[in-house]
Amino acid sequence: MRLKRRGLRCTAGRVRLLTLLSASERHLSPAEACEELARSGHAVNTTTVYRALDALTAVGLIHAVHGPGPARYGITGEPHHHTVCRECGSVAGLSSRHLTEAVGRIQELRGLRPNPDGVLLIYGRCTHCST
Ligand SMILES: [Zn+2]
Numbered sequence: 001m002r003l004k005r006r007g008l009r010c011t012a013g014r015v016r017l018l019t020l021l022s023a024s025e026r027h028l029s030p031a032e033a034c035e036e037l038a039r040s041g042h043a044v045n046t047t048t049v050y051r052a053l054d055a056l057t058a059v060g061l062i063h064a065v066h067g068p069g070p071a072r073y074g075i076t077g078e079p080h081h082h083t084v085c086r087e088c089g090s091v092a093g094l095s096s097r098h099l100t101e102a103v104g105r106i107q108e109l110r111g112l113r114p115n116p117d118g119v120l121l122i123y124g125r126c127t128h129c130s131t
C-alpha cells in the first residue's frame with residue numbers, strides 16, 4: 001500500500017482522496033474534493049480533507065498547483081504539465097509526452113534542464129470560460 005510505504009497511516013479518508021484524484025482528469029480544489037466525496041456518498045469534514053491533502057502532498061503522493069484561487073491537487077504519477085485557467089482557476093494535467101519537443105527546445109534556448117516530472121504551467125481560458 002502506497003500510504004504505508006510513505007509512513008502515513010492508511011485512513012479511509014486518505015485512501016478515498018487518492019482514489020478520487022486518480023480517477024479525476026482534473027486537479028481538484030479542497031472544496032471540489034469535498035463535493036465529489038459527498039456526491040459519492042461519503043460525508044466529509046472540510047478540515048479533515050484539508051489535513052489529508054496536506055499530508056499526502058508532504059509525502060509526494062499528490063501535488064499542489066497554485067493558480068488563481070485555491071490550490072488544486074492532482075495525483076503524482078505519470079509525468080505531466082499543467083494547464084491553468086486564468087478565469088476560474090481550474091487546473092488540468094497534460095501528459096509530458098505530448099510536449100517533449102517544446103521542453104527540449106526550452107533546454108536548447110536557455111540551457112535549463114527541466115525536471116523530469118512535468119514543469120510547464122500553461123495559462124489561458126478553459127473551454128468552460130471561453131463560451
Ligand atoms: Zn498535476
Ligand SMILES: [Zn+2]
Pocket residue numbers: 085086087088089090125126127128129
Ligand atoms: Zn475556466
